Amino acid sequence: MVLGWVGFDVQAILRNSDEEQSLLPTPEKQMVQVTNPFTLELTSKPASVADGVWLRLRCLESSVLSCFWGCEASSVQAALKALQHSPQPSSLQCFQQALDSQYYYSQTFQICDTSWTEVFTHIPAEQDITDFGPLPRRCYPLVTVLTLAQEDALDTYTIVASVTVLHVPDDRYPLSARVLFQYLFTQQGSMYELKPLFMSADSEEDKAESRNSSSPDENSSTPHSPELDSEDEGQWSDRSERDCVVCQNDKVNKVLLPCRHTCVCENCALHLQHCPVCRAFIIESFILRPNNTATSSF
């Protein structure tokens, strides 16, 4: 750094070019790698309140899927809180109790198949429910809860429950079906929101989408799990290889925060202060695959 003078008695601080190069590195976010046994997403089949919804899911262990139609929003918040404080394995009962019957209809499925499977949930026609009333609404169209069916599986996984809040269209509100929120719960009662990572969806390695989840109460540990759906990913890139967008050479292995674009290699990330895709300032970042494995990670 050079302290100089410009004109008469006008002090100025000049920076030499070396200092321009030596940018402070972006702080590395500490992550913990875990396996998430639950994956749930919408299929591309038509979905509506009147005609039901096809869900696509994969559970690594026998699980129970509960679908609650037309859940009152404040009851869902109470149920999410209850899930954080409920003893395992009775988390589903606690969730349902906290909902306090503030929903229109519920349905439960035993998921024994550990491969991808599709489940159809709908409100029976005799209930005569085709929408959830005029806007604005105070209820979520569909809330699903996935929990482990076997008690002994609880010791195997850090994640023991998953809640997904979905929008499902009806005649009064035709916005297409989509996942609104997805939360994971640990056995210790921590709740993490899953958020998508924005990455090229056509990798040769894993087309699985990745999600990054951040805990509202625990900033130091932000989980993410590859293998969850990625409907709106890949919009920023249609490259055939998942190579770094800067050097076009190394594999993408850095997630930039807060924008969650996953588009550069570790080396290039060292020299960036702004995301090369959206130009957002990079506040912190983390490595996608610390050991070059494709397992879920925090």
Ligand SMILES: [Zn+2]
């Ligand atoms: Zn690079």
Ligand SMILES: [Zn+2]
């Ligand atoms: Zn970005």
